[in-house]
Amino acid sequence: MTFEYEDLARHFGRLWPVHVEAFSALLIVLRRQFGGDLDRMLVLAIIGSRTLPPRHIDGLSYDEFMVLARNEQAPDPDPINLQSIADCSGIPRETVRRKVRDLEAAGWLHPARHPESPDRSAGAGRAGASDPRRRACA
Secondary structure (H helix, E strand, O other): OOOOHHHHHHOHHHHHHHHHHHHHHHHHHHHHHOOOOHHHHHHHHHHHHHHOOHHHHOOOOHHHHHHHHHOOOOOOOOOOEHHHHHHHHOOOHHHHHHHHHHHHHOOOOOOOEEOOEEEEEOOOOEOOOOOOOOOOOO
16 A cells, blocks of 8 residues: 555645554553563564564465464574664663563563574574674664
């Protein structure tokens, strides 16, 4: 779905208040779900967006996505590391490390194993800083 700038500008007075109201409601719900810790929510959101980019799910319905999520043949998530999450979010790396640990303890994240090194985490952990797959936050 695309919108032309002129259409958005023309209807700004109707779009902006609805957007702000919905965004505020979402933040309130997320704040409650994350025990007031929006940094933890942001870390999880970045991991989700970076490890399962749209190219893996483009065009899927929710039901198809859930089948894919349960399928052992699902595409491997792209690697991400603590430093790239910190760089993207502006959250200090040590804080990101603690948030990832908290999310793992809560069962919201499961550490992935880096394919080249069985003792290194990739999904939310520490793929090497020189990993060529590492990307800056868009």
